[in-house]
Amino acid sequence: MSDGxxxxxxxxxxxxEELVPDADQGIVELAKxxxxxxxxxxxVRLEAVHSGHGSxxxxxxxxxxxxxxxxxxxxxxxxxxxxxxxxxxIYKRVPAGDKGLGRLAALRLGDRVELRTRPLAExxxxxxxxxxxxxxxxxxxxEDVSIDVETVDTDLSHGTDILIQRVxxxxxxxxxxxxxxxxxxxxxxxxxSAEFSQxxxxxxxxxxxxxxxxxxxxxxxxxxxxxxxxxxxxxxxxYFSDAQxxxxxxxxxxxxxxxxxxxxxxxxLHEMIDSAAYDAPLMTFDLWVFILDAQSFSTxxxxxxxxxxxxxxxxxxxxxxxxxxxxxYGGAGDDWLEMNLRRVRSPxxxxxxxxxxGVLRLSNVAGILSQKTDRNGYIExxxxxxxxxxxxxxxxxxxxxxxxxxDERRQAEKEAIARSTSTAKTKLNTVLDRSVKSTERRKVEKxxxxxxxxxxxxxxxxxxxxxxxxxLATAGMTSAVLMHEIGRPLSMIDKAIDSLRRLIPTxxxxxxxxxxxxxxxxxxxxxxxxxxxxxxxxxxxRRSGRVDVNECLTELKSLLEPVTEFFRAEVELDLAAGYAxxxxxxxxxxxxxxxLVMNALNxxxxxxxxxxxxxxxxxxxxxxxxxxxxxxxNAGGIDGVEISEIWLPGVTTxxxxxxxxxxxxxxxxxxxxxxxMSSVNPNSGxxxxxxxxx
Amino acid sequence: xxxxxxxxxxCEEIMEILRDFDFVPSTVNGSFDDRVGDLxxxxxxxxxxxxxxxNRLQARQMAQFHGVEVxxxxxxxxxxxxxxxxxxxxxxxxxRRSRFDVPVIVHRDAFDPERIGEYFETxxxxxxxxxVDARRPHRSLIRIDSVTEGPVRQIDxxxxxxxxxxxxxxxxxxxxxxxxxxxxxxxYLLGDVNIGTKxxxxxxxxxxxxxxxxPSEGVR
Numbered sequence: 080m081s082d083g084x085x086x087x088x089x090x091x092x093x094x095x096e097e098l099v100p101d102a103d104q105g106i107v108e109l110a111k112x113x114x115x116x117x118x119x120x121x122x123v124r125l126e127a128v129h130s131g132h133g134s135x136x137x138x139x140x141x142x143x144x145x146x147x148x149x150x151x152x153x154x155x156x157x158x159x160x161x162x163x164x165x166x167x168x169i170y171k172r173v174p175a176g177d178k179g180l181g182r183l184a185a186l187r188l189g190d191r192v193e194l195r196t197r198p199l200a201e202x203x204x205x206x207x208x209x210x211x212x213x214x215x216x217x218x219x220x221x222e223d224v225s226i227d228v229e230t231v232d233t234d235l236s237h238g239t240d241i242l243i244q245r246v247x248x249x250x251x252x253x254x255x256x257x258x259x260x261x262x263x264x265x266x267x268x269x270x271x272s273a274e275f276s277q278x279x280x281x282x283x284x285x286x287x288x289x290x291x292x293x294x295x296x297x298x299x300x301x302x303x304x305x306x307x308x309x310x311x312x313x314x315x316x317x318y319f320s321d322a323q324x325x326x327x328x329x330x331x332x333x334x335x336x337x338x339x340x341x342x343x344x345x346x347x348l349h350e351m352i353d354s355a356a357y358d359a360p361l362m363t364f365d366l367w368v369f370i371l372d373a374q375s376f377s378t379x380x381x382x383x384x385x386x387x388x389x390x391x392x393x394x395x396x397x398x399x400x401x402x403x404x405x406x407x408y409g410g411a412g413d414d415w416l417e418m419n420l421r422r423v424r425s426p427x428x429x430x431x432x433x434x435x436x437g438v439l440r441l442s443n444v445a446g447i448l449s450q451k452t453d454r455n456g457y458i459e460x461x462x463x464x465x466x467x468x469x470x471x472x473x474x475x476x477x478x479x480x481x482x483x484x485x486d487e488r489r490q491a492e493k494e495a496i497a498r499s500t501s502t503a504k505t506k507l508n509t510v511l512d513r514s515v516k517s518t519e520r521r522k523v524e525k526x527x528x529x530x531x532x533x534x535x536x537x538x539x540x541x542x543x544x545x546x547x548x549x550x551l552a553t554a555g556m557t558s559a560v561l562m563h564e565i566g567r568p569l570s571m572i573d574k575a576i577d578s579l580r581r582l583i584p585t586x587x588x589x590x591x592x593x594x595x596x597x598x599x600x601x602x603x604x605x606x607x608x609x610x611x612x613x614x615x616x617x618x619x620x621r622r623s624g625r626v627d628v629n630e631c632l633t634e635l636k637s638l639l640e641p642v643t644e645f646f647r648a649e650v651e652l653d654l655a656a657g658y659a660x661x662x663x664x665x666x667x668x669x670x671x672x673x674x675l676v677m678n679a680l681n682x683x684x685x686x687x688x689x690x691x692x693x694x695x696x697x698x699x700x701x702x703x704x705x706x707x708x709x710x711x712x713n714a715g716g717i718d719g720v721e722i723s724e725i726w727l728p729g730v731t732t733x734x735x736x737x738x739x740x741x742x743x744x745x746x747x748x749x750x751x752x753x754x755x756m757s758s759v760n761p762n763s764g765x766x767x768x769x770x771x772x773x
Numbered sequence: 774x775x776x777x778x779x780x781x782x783x784c785e786e787i788m789e790i791l792r793d794f795d796f797v798p799s800t801v802n803g804s805f806d807d808r809v810g811d812l813x814x815x816x817x818x819x820x821x822x823x824x825x826x827x828n829r830l831q832a833r834q835m836a837q838f839h840g841v842e843v844x845x846x847x848x849x850x851x852x853x854x855x856x857x858x859x860x861x862x863x864x865x866x867x868x869r870r871s872r873f874d875v876p877v878i879v880h881r882d883a884f885d886p887e888r889i890g891e892y893f894e895t896x897x898x899x900x901x902x903x904x905v906d907a908r909r910p911h912r913s914l915i916r917i918d919s920v921t922e923g924p925v926r927q928i929d930x931x932x933x934x935x936x937x938x939x940x941x942x943x944x945x946x947x948x949x950x951x952x953x954x955x956x957x958x959x960x961y962l963l964g965d966v967n968i969g970t971k972x973x974x975x976x977x978x979x980x981x982x983x984x985x986x987x988p989s990e991g992v993r
Contacts, residue, residue, distance in 0.1 A: 594789060597782050647834050684831035686838055689806045693834075 086221040095183040103258035105185025109137045114298050116141025117169040125304040128250035140238040143198035146206050146228050170295040190245040197237045205233040259310045267297030268317050268393040296403050318386045322367035328473035329363045338476050359465040366437035368430040396437035428481025558612050572602050607641030620666040629659040631668040632697045646680050648693035655699040663751040670747045674740035675710040682714035774798045775821040779835035794886045805836045813846045824854035845874045853896040857881050870944040872977035910965035917960040935968040949982035961985040
């Protein structure tokens with residue numbers, strides 16, 4: 080007699096419901112198994128689960144399991160085969176399920192489980208088994224209870240049905256809600272939306288002999304739960320109805336395009352028929368745009384967090400060709416319409432892949448679009464470019480409308496404020512007339528006047544600051560435009576020099592070349608100077624996110640080299656060896672450092688100040704949880720103005736100074752969550768500007 | 774002829790232009806910090822007939838002073854000299870401060886080697902105390918148009934005899950010290966102004982040392 084491990088039935092509870100306590104996660108695990116079986120549909124039905132003796136069924140139209148697969152896989156507990164498992168056989172999906180303990184937890188939700196599976200490879204055959212957990216509970220060891228796999232004939236199509244009966248756990252609303260969310264994240268967003276279901280190729284018994292299409296038609300997980308019909312609707316309609324608005328574009332047979340802006344109910348807000356012909360295939364483009372803030376969701380059944388998570392999984396614009404999804408469009412990291420770039424360039428009124436979900440449905444019966452040989456996207460021929468142009472034009476058209484409406488709203492708000500101020504004034508006078516004795520009236524009026532005066536001072540200071548930034552913005556934009564314009568004549572200089580040289584007699588070439596070389600050097604210097612504002616104005620620099628300050632300083636040093644070299648100043652980098660990343664944008668770091676460097680270059684040229692070795696040091700260092708950015712120079716410190724006033728707008732020590740530089744530094748540091756300080760070292764005369772970021 | 778410029782390419786450019794017109798240019802190299810006298814001595818050592826000096830000498834560390842100081846000193850030593858400048862807005866006020874002592878200031882872009890003779894004559898006539906019409910001082914009435922207080926006190930004035938409808942910035946240093954705190958918008962002063970000039974940049978204000986009673990109606 081041989082001995083070995085034997086398991087008490089209690090181990091099933093340890094491994095099942097105790098390890099995976101959330102019932103919904105177990106059910107999702109079974110739905111993932113359906114996905115891994117190349118199913119296109121999976122239906123989870125909850126019957127009377129709140130009563131404590133309901134049932135749960137999970138049915139799919141996947142490739143099913145053979146009797147051997149049931150015995151060697153499905154009935155084996157605790158062996159995760161996910162890591163070894165290659166992509167799925169038919170649609171080459173990356174396996175999502177872990178055929179392990181989550182499944183056991185789900186199966187143990189009820190007293191009895193019935194499995195029926197019809198393999199694609201064995202048409203007309205169904206394998207069945209029943210698990211009676213009460214039998215296990217009564218047995219001494221797990222091995223004492225046998226489970227028989229039975230095979231019968233069937234005329235049903237391939238797929239798997241799991242029925243969990245006499246569900247002991249009471250399923251409450253929150254558990255069903257969690258299940259609904261999980262199924263949503265698992266689903267192809269357009270797979271189960273009623274709006275798209277007509278495009279999905281129906282698969283029935285008649286098709287079982289045909290090999291399925293190699294293109295993945297997507298996976299749709301449905302939830303049926305009569306007790307919680309609103310949550311059922313959530314899965315079946317996804318979160319489309321929570322969108323703020325929807326952009327719709329359609330190309331008809333005459334290649335004419337209709338753009339529409341629809342509200343969340345589908346009502347038309349704006350419409351434009353573009354007579355410009357597009358050489359694009361028949362197509363419709365829909366983009367649901369969400370405003371992900373608490374205010375927008377205050378009146379909705381979903382939460383911002385839910386929708387944000389859903390969009391993280393499914394956001395972007397997906398393409399469906401004759402009902403079949405074409406990867407990689409709309410997949411993770413794919414932004415084929417460059418929506419994120421557009422949003423960075425001009426944030427207002429423009430969605431990103433994180434705030435919108437879209438679908439482009441097209442008919443390619445005529446074959447004007449060709450997919451690449453690896454089936455990963457289209458060859459970008461003229462038809463594809465046109466198709467993209469329709470979508471981007473729709474986005475631009477919508478953005479213009481959004482911006483125009485925003486301006487109208489702001490204007491209306493201004494007028495409303497002016498009206499309400501006037502009304503408030505009248506009301507106040509009426510109240511004063513009624514409530515305040517005439518002897519006291521002057522005192523009260525005086526106090527009110529003082530309050531109004533103080534508010535006015537604050538408003539004026541805000542307006543001045545606004546004006547300051549408008550001036551700066553105008554200067555920046557003007558210089559950007561001019562820099563572009565200067566670039567063109569600069570490039571003409573080279574050609575002009577070459578053509579002039581041809582006119583010079585050969586014997587004069589040596590003499591002329593000296594002058595030409597000087598002209599070349601001057602032109603080179605000018606080109607370098609021009610490139611500085613253009614680089615600083617690059618849009619990518621204004622993108623917010625994680626910014627490596629060391630990287631910014633290194634880039635800035637090399638960008639400014641032509642300038643610092645001209646002024647014979649040496650820029651030293653002294654960078655923290657460790658982590659020098661903060662939240663913000665490169666533009667803010669550039670703004671801080673560039674203003675301080677320019678101040679130093681101006682200070683070096685002050686009359687009567689001698690500094691044979693001009694040094695500017697850009698330093699980062701760690702001090703506890705802080706990152707210190709220090710910009711130091713040996714240009715003799717600040718004089719002619721109180722140190723406490725140097726950050727104020729308009730304060731300058733230079734006749735042609737704007738007094739904006741250090742104000743921008745201060746505001747940029749504030750924007751980056753830092754604290755700015757300034758100190759002057761009277762011994763070395765070096766002003767230090769340590770900027771601390773938390 | 775000696776050319777002074779801290780930017781080597783800028784210096785070479787002027788010298789080449791001069792060579793094209795058969796002049797024999799030279800230059801002075803070195804770093805002079807705040808020693809205007811040393812630079813002037815270095816120029817004098819070459820004994821040039823004429824000196825052309827750029828105003829900004831600090832960028833590439835030739836000096837910590839402006840070229841205008843060099844030209845002033847040279848002219849004071851009866852050495853004909855002219856100043857080249859880019860005429861940036863802060864330069865205008867600074868140059869007006871010294872305009873009386875610097876006979877010729879030309880924008881770099883407007884420098885014309887064919888007019889060297891004219892530049893020299895303007896300079897030389899001033900040295901021999903016979904200035905050209907555009908540089909001749911006339912005792913003139915100056916109406917203070919506005920006084921803007923700030924880190925740098927800005928004074929705008931109108932010289933009716935030059936242009937009755939045009940206000941120009943007047944450096945505070947051009948006004949006698951004892952009058953500086955007495956002037957407000959509407960004050961009339963008397964000073965020497967070269968009202969024969971056509972260009973605002975050439976105006977100088979010298980010996981502005983009297984407060985004048987308001988003029989009669991007809992003069993306003």
